[in-house]
Amino acid sequence: MRNPLCKRYPREFKKNAARYICTFLLLVITIIIGSGFLCVMEGVKYSLDEYLIENKVEDGYFETAFPLDDNVKSKLEEEDIVLSDNFYSTTEEFDGDTKVYVFNERKEMNLPAVFEGKLPNSPNEIAVDRLFAENHDISVGDSIELSKIKFTVSGTVSLPDYSSLFLNNQDFVMNPIGFGVCMVSEEGFERFDESTITYRYSYRHNDQNLSDKEKSDAANRIVRLLVDNGANVQEFLTSKNNQSISFVMNDVGKDGPVIEVFVYILVLIIAFVFAVLSAHTIEEEAPIIGTLRSMGYKKRELILHYITPPIIVTLLAAAVGNALGYTVMIEPFKEIYYKSYCLPPLTLQFNRAAFIKTTIIPVAIMIVINLVLLVNKMSLSPLRFLRKDLKKRKQKKAARLPNFKFTTRFRIRVILQNKGSYIILFFGIFLSSFLLMFGIGLKPLMDNYVDTIDDTLPYEYQYILKVPVEAEGGEKVLIYSLETAYYMTGSNVEVTFYGIQEDSKIFDGFTIPTEQNHIVVSDSLAKKLKVNAGDEIIFEDTVYEKKYTLVVDEICPYTNNLGAYMSINQLCKLLEKDAGTFNCYVSQEKLDIDDAYIAKFMDRKDFLGAAKQMMVSFEEVIAVMNVFSVFAYLVLMYLLTKIVIDKNSLYISFMKVFGYEKTEIRKLYLDASAIVAMVSLLVCLPLEAYLFKMVMEYISSLIEGYVYFYMPVWVYAEIIVIGAVSYFAINALHMQKVKRIPMNEALKNRE
């Protein structure tokens, strides 16, 4: 015989439809986000791994002021590497202020993957990066003009050495709108003026099983070999340190745990919501449970009975969430990656790990939490249930309250009675508000980041030179990169050293140290490394295997990069270079320098552009996040505050009999919940801000820069307003319920 108690389930679902629909929807959305995102993420990872192997991504590159001669090339190839020219022309004038690198045809490494159309095979054809094409409305067959040369777009592609469009390796974020890459045929590349070409050489180890250490050692040997042979190396990056290659790998991998934690926290909250609801049901049905236990029902049978509805809802939500996550939600989640990165076509596979993480673990969380509660509750004797005496610890005396007025004391009693629900409500509000803070606060944070750079950037133009040439109007600077240990990751971060004139008119606001081994560090570096004036920092020159211990004199307000500043003479001395050596000009006006001598040119908009573009790729995610957090607010507030009314419906009925009016009843019961909700909202704000700051610290640890935490007061105000409006909308619903509680309930229930 099937247990007749099972017949309660459909009726229970019907009776408490709102409760189950709300938790079901919240779970479905959570699981959709989890499964859809993890499925796409794993698909992207898989596709990317395959792509980088099959399309032979480089292990590193270097750029030289002039082309290498064959003798140096053959010496380099003795390092067991394949060396390949990867020259590009820089065009400035595309679509207003967009910078485009047009690469020469690739044959040995960094081979393009075609999305649409074909690779260029005539001098007039060009293949455009897929993301760049989408951002600039370029289609196959369109005609575009770069450096005043007309090309026809033969196809859209992705280049494995530019899966993320970083214009500069030290940029905080990618810049898929202000920067793009293209590829032309060899004949097409000859159409560009020699002065616009950068001589980049990519290399790839013949042995692809080298360790990171072996690759790093090989990189050092390559640089030394280049320098020893007179090559003027402008830039050297291994693919591990090259954000354009490594960023997507780090980002795709790092998103997973964040999403998993998000799913688990939400499932945990929903599990606790179910636990609170089950506890309420058990309290309500205590005499029935006592009767059934008296008749011989085993604890196990009743635990199974009460745990079944949350499990049914979770399993159903998992099935629907997975079905939607793996089908209709693939495209939106794919967009998140494909709007940010230049990735190869996506190959989706069923992912067992994602299934376990988004389905098995949430169901397990739900079972464990509810099982612990039910086992605990059911451990009481049948008699205790019959007597409705479910308190584990006997409450000997009522909590003593100060001599507040009656309504205040009453509300405090309601809060004490429902403290379990209110604790869960607090965590629910914390999580929802945090998501909301992320959604609302990210834009002002990014704007502030851009504004801070704009305010503190001391110059308008920066010219990195191929050879030191004289130019009027600029200040000579020696730029050099050293590394230092970063406590958060255990690996090194790159710090840009600026050797500046002692009487500099551009770098002002601090005293340029003239003492040996003394530096001024930028605010972003000081914050990232957590150093103060007077501290010592050990820097390392990985090429020449030298270490320098330098003392921080002062912290200057610059935020555009991780920079260290000292007098040019002291830097020359430190690096054992001839006095007066320089490789860069900075200026407030454009300088008259022949393009042939400029290795890299950057102006203010290049420094600011990337950060500005970040919000574009985040807009949809933020919108989803905001909608979801408001929905979570509504559901959690509705479920948890409704318990207060359900628990007290008999007493509310009594109140009506006594002659209390609806508004008075609201003041006693609903205002207690309102106070808890509003206090939770306020108390959570500083905690959320602290967590947000931690998240920013974590993000800063992943990038070659430092993100400042900034949260204007209006963000807090907006969160409070949204929270309050959500609560009062729910409150209005509860008022309707209070109105419907009949007076005869008090007279019927004589127990």
Place this chain on the structure above:
Amino acid sequence: MKIKVNDVHKFYGSGDSRVEVLRGINCEIRDGEICVLLGPSGSGKSTLLNIIGGIEAADAGCVDIGEDCTKNMNEKELTLYRRNHLGFVFQFYNLVPNLTLKENIEVCAYLSKNPLDIDELLKTLGLYEHKDKLPSQLSGGQQQRCAIGRALIKNPSILLCDEPTGALDYQTSKEILSLIEQVNKKYRNTIVIVTHNDAIKNMANHVLKMRDGMIVSDYVNENPISAGQLEW
């Protein structure tokens, strides 16, 4: 099934507030009889019933049910004892609100290997035409009849009734007592009724009067009258 209570003591509270609610109870309830446990509030009659039913433990002494002693049973064995031998009827009916009357009775039929025929029992209880109604659609008497049906469906050898008419009016109370009498005749189960209504003793075969945790009177009623004739 015979019930033998041997020197049962029960205390509540501790320290200065420790109260002895049962002070060495000894009695024997014979197989198939209706035994009424009579006494004022606080006399310890419900506590004794709960100890017989294995939902409360005696602090001293023991209760023998047939050949078994409840004192030696662990929690699991007590559950099985209740499952296999006992039926409970309480003052408040404690029916599952979202199950129909028939389903409420089925809840306990599920526990038995040889349950009685539900439809026949419903007819005996006079509830057949109401079998598909929810408890909230019925009167208190009908709900109590259903609670009795729920206790009887397992065909238990012992039926323990704690103030079964406590929440009912005069006429309905008499109907319920008649039903209990009818059940006893039909199924021959041992029935223990806890009540503070002195009139009910007249329908019993065996009367135990309690006061202050002690049995003050224990006698066999040689001439029980039918429940329908009871008056109070």
